Amino acid sequence: MSQYKPGVRLRSAVCTTEVVVIAVPAGNIALSCGGAPLLGEGDTAAAGVVLDAAAAQGTLLGKRYTNETGKLELLCVKPGAGSLAAAGVALVVKSAKPLPSSD
Amino acid sequence: MNLMMLLEMAVQGFGDRVAFVNGQESLTYQQLFDAARQAGAHLRDSECEHLALLDVSSLALPIALFASAWAGKPFVPINYRLTDVEMDALLQRIQPAFLVTDQARIATLSGAAAVAPMERHAFVDLARAGGTAATTDWPMDPDEIAVLLFTSGTTGAPKAAVLRHRHLVSYMFSAVEFGAAAADDVVLVAVPPYHIAGVISVLSSVYAGRRVVQLPNFTARAWLELAQRERVTTAFVVPTMLAQIVRELEGRSCVDLPHLTALSYGGGKMPGPVIERAMALLPHTEFTQAYGLTETSSTICVLLPQDHRAAAASDKPEIRRRLTSVGRALPGVELQIRASEGRVLTPGERGEIYVRGEQVSGEYVGRGSMLDDQGWFPTRDAGELDAEGYLFLEGRADDVIVRGAENMSPGEIEDVLVRHPAVAEAGVVGVPDEHWGEAVAALIVLKPGASATAAELQDWVKRHLRSSRVPQLVRFASELPYNETGKLLRRTIRLNLAEAHSSQSLIF
Numbered sequence: 339m340s341q342y343k344p345g346v347r348l349r350s351a352v353c354t355t356e357v358v359v360i361a362v363p364a365g366n367i368a369l370s371c372g373g374a375p376l377l378g379e380g381d382t383a384a385a386g387v388v389l390d391a392a393a394a395q396g397t398l399l400g401k402r403y404t405n406e407t408g409k410l411e412l413l414c415v416k417p418g419a420g421s422l423a424a425a426g427v428a429l430v431v432k433s434a435k436p437l438p439s440s441d
Numbered sequence: 442m443n444l445m446m447l448l449e450m451a452v453q454g455f456g457d458r459v460a461f462v463n464g465q466e467s468l469t470y471q472q473l474f475d476a477a478r479q480a481g482a483h484l485r486d487s488e489c490e491h492l493a494l495l496d497v498s499s500l501a502l503p504i505a506l507f508a509s510a511w512a513g514k515p516f517v518p519i520n521y522r523l524t525d526v527e528m529d530a531l532l533q534r535i536q537p538a539f540l541v542t543d544q545a546r547i548a549t550l551s552g553a554a555a556v557a558p559m560e561r562h563a564f565v566d567l568a569r570a571g572g573t574a575a576t577t578d579w580p581m582d583p584d585e586i587a588v589l590l591f592t593s594g595t596t597g598a599p600k601a602a603v604l605r606h607r608h609l610v611s612y613m614f615s616a617v618e619f620g621a622a623a624a625d626d627v628v629l630v631a632v633p634p635y636h637i638a639g640v641i642s643v644l645s646s647v648y649a650g651r652r653v654v655q656l657p658n659f660t661a662r663a664w665l666e667l668a669q670r671e672r673v674t675t676a677f678v679v680p681t682m683l684a685q686i687v688r689e690l691e692g693r694s695c696v697d698l699p700h701l702t703a704l705s706y707g708g709g710k711m712p713g714p715v716i717e718r719a720m721a722l723l724p725h726t727e728f729t730q731a732y733g734l735t736e737t738s739s740t741i742c743v744l745l746p747q748d749h750r751a752a753a754a755s756d757k758p759e760i761r762r763r764l765t766s767v768g769r770a771l772p773g774v775e776l777q778i779r780a781s782e783g784r785v786l787t788p789g790e791r792g793e794i795y796v797r798g799e800q801v802s803g804e805y806v807g808r809g810s811m812l813d814d815q816g817w818f819p820t821r822d823a824g825e826l827d828a829e830g831y832l833f834l835e836g837r838a839d840d841v842i843v844r845g846a847e848n849m850s851p852g853e854i855e856d857v858l859v860r861h862p863a864v865a866e867a868g869v870v871g872v873p874d875e876h877w878g879e880a881v882a883a884l885i886v887l888k889p890g891a892s893a894t895a896a897e898l899q900d901w902v903k904r905h906l907r908s909s910r911v912p913q914l915v916r917f918a919s920e921l922p923y924n925e926t927g928k929l930l931r932r933t934i935r936l937n938l939a940e941a942h943s944s945q946s947l948i949f
Contacts, residue, residue: 344607345442345581358446358581360614399454400619415450439628439649440616440705440731440740441641441677 339366340378347415348376351383352390355397355418360411367410371397372420393428395421403429442583442610444510447648448474449577454620455650462671463499463655470647472569476504479571480564481511481579489539489557491589493517493532494634497657501541501561502634503643504568510587510606513580517589518635521546522925529553531591534601534806583607588640589806590735601806602735611799612641612738613648615773622650627700629668629676631656636926638677638708641739651675661689665698672700677731679708681927684715690722698723707731707740709927710834710852712859712866713765720753732767732834734820736811738800742776742832744768759827765856766831774798777817778826791825791848793838823850840931842871844879847909851931854912857905858883861898863891868921869912870931872939882938883912886921914942 342348346359350371357376369376373390377383397403399417404410405424411432412422422429448470451460456471468476484492492509494502494516502518509516517535519528521542532538532554540556541564550558559567587606591599628651632639646653654671656664659682668676678686683706690696704719704726711730720728727746733739744767752764770776777795778786786792795817803811803818812818823835835841835850842849851869858867866886874880887893895915902911916938922930 345583347577347581358442360442360610400450402614413446415446416453439645439675439703440707440729440743441638441645 339368341366342369346378348378348412349416350418350420351375351377351387353418353420354416355414355420355422356416357397357403357412357414357422360402360413361409362411363407363409368425369412370423370426371418373423374420376422389420393421393423394419395428397422398431402432404432405429408432442606443579443581443585444587444606444609444644445477445507445577445579446581447610447613447644448477448507450619451647451650458624458650459652460647461500461503461653461655463657466500466565468500468503470650473503473507473647475571476565476568477507477511478576480504480508480568482571483567484508484514484539485512487539487557489514489537491515491517491535491538493519493535493538493540493556495519495521495528495540495542495546496561496634497521497543498630498634498639498655499561499565499657500655501564502639502655503647503653504565505541506588506640506643508568511579513585515586515589516640517591518633518640519591520633520635520925525549525551531599532556535589583610590635590637590640592735600808602802603804603806604735604738604802608738608800608802609641609644611773612740613644615771615798615800616740617645617648619648620650622646625672626651626675627654627671627673628652629654629656629664629671629673631659631664631676631678631682632708632926636708637733637735637739638679642677661685665689668698668701673698674700675703675705676701677705677707679927680706680711680715681709681923683711683719687715687718687722691718696722698726701726703727703729703746705729705731707733707767709929710836710855711765713856714859716749716764717753720749730767732832734822736801736803736818737774737796737798737820738802740771741774741796741798741800742767742770744831748831762833763827763831766827766833768832769830770796770832771798774800776826776830776832778824779819786825788826788828791823791835791850794820794822794824794832794834796820837931840870842869842879842881844871844874844877844881844909849881849910854881854883854902854906854910857902857910858885858898860905861893861901863887863893864898865889865891866921868929868931868934870935870938872914872935872942874913874942880913880942881910882914882935882942883916884921884934884938885915885917886919887917914938914945916941 351374352372373393536555730744732742871879
């Protein structure tokens with residue numbers, strides 16, 4: 339459990355996924371990827387931690403992942419094999435509203 | 442959050458794709474990333490606090506923009522058409538600054554401002570000399586300033602609008618889908634780097650993965666030639682550019698832009714006849730109108746291709762009229778129309794446009810935030826919404842003409858005047874009048890070879906609008922005064938016509 343600020347970059351302990359925190363609710367929150375806690379700058383993975391097969395749907399580059407309330411938002415800047423979760427609940431891709439290019 | 446994050450993702454997704462093309466030179470996304478790192482390190486290690494770009498579009502533009510982001514020092518594109526005195530004044534406001542410019546400019550710098558100038562090619566060479574070590578050590582505080590943009594100052598001294606990383610990144614999220622461009626999508630960018638559309642086009646093209654073809658000096662002929670040669674699929678133009686393109690196309694026996702699937706326009710009021718002719722001349726091209734401000738990280742409203750088609754095909758006046766609207770708010774953007782005393786108005790009522798959203802900065806250097814405590818930004822543009830949320834612009838709030846007790850918008854009268862068969866362009870302003878407070882005055886440019894008298898045009902307006910809208914003064918000119926990005930300089934027209942009106946009043 340940690341507190342996060344928008345702009346913070348986190349990486350998976352068990353795959354190549356990297357995310358940037360876009361929005362986050364106040365207070366402590368447990369963010370994970372592939373079943374293992376996401377790591378901040380300077381954090382090291384716990385020994386022997388491996389990708390949990392139950393959290394291995396993968397992340398997609400450029401997708402924003404959000405929780406039920408929509409108050410948490412993570413941007414995937416590097417894709418990987420694990421899937422993202424907050425307090426053990428899988429995050430979902432934020433639906434895009436594509437518009438024609440205006441610029 | 443940092444703009445570099447957008448480029449890093451583009452490199453992850455399609456690093457080998459060509460990102461920017463200017464004449465014979467080009468950069469892939471990977472090359473742009475490496476160049477931004479090299480130039481960013483140089484900037485970070487220098488005493489400079491800003492990176493200014495005083496130049497036309499070139500490969501130096503995207504490198505400078507991303508190098509600034511990497512170094513955590515604001516990017517400041519400056520209008521290269523300013524006088525030397527005006528330019529010195531702006532440079533002094535951002536000193537000490539690293540300055541990317543052209544050779545001729547370096548020779549004429551007065552030395553009044555503390556700038557470290559470098560010629561555009563030397564800057565690109567410096568940026569491209571480095572290795573390819575992968576680091577991502579740019580600052581990630583979303584509140585860092587990304588860009589300072591001097592507003593065009595049609596109403597006074599330029600103000601420096603502050604755009605933070607979070608504003609620009611928010612806009613990318615709501616307006617652009619990452620990597621959505623097809624491998625053969627090519628965008629032609631003809632707006633200058635010091636215009637918000639010039640900055641945003643770099644970011645949205647990188648995020649979408651489009652190839653950008655730059656046109657440093659716009660002419661309609663050069664634009665058409667480049668669009669054909671580079672198989673351009675999308676482009677953004679300001680209204681004066683589209684008017685020139687239409688004029689150029691009218692003189693040709695065949696219009697051949699088979700790849701141009703989408704054309705967007707904005708940055709000023711589009712005359713109805715110009716967009717209607719453009720749609721007729723380019724039947725396979727989809728048109729999108731964008732409305733936005735520097736202070737809102739560009740686009741806040743869009744009139745979509747389907748809106749254009751529905752309006753053009755409709756015989757209901759309230760639908761057809763939408764061709765002259767700027768469309769509806771982007772997702773995540775809210776609009777309100779307010780009366781001068783602050784009351785929120787209902788559809789159909791005219792007032793000042795207020796906007797709220799994460800992309801809205803509304804902040805100027807030295808003046809702070811203009812947002813109210815609910816986050817609303819007063820645009821100083823006047824307009825009204827219809828029942829379905831389509832926004833109709835009526836010009837700047839300051840431009841509203843108050844004749845007697847009646848408020849009227851110059852745009853409404855101009856729209857009628859340009860529908861007269863002899864009229865090419867019309868600029869309407871309010872001029873001081875002893876009897877009415879303000880009188881309606883019009884400056885008219887006739888079509889080549891056409892003729893019309895003031896009385897004919899006054900009669901024309903009287904047939905289409907209430908008699909209070911009829912210009913008391915009509916004057917003719919060979920051209921209207923515009924700034925270089927196509928904004929009508931009403932202040933200039935007002936000064937000229939006010940003088941003519943006061944002498945006319947004396948005579949009669």
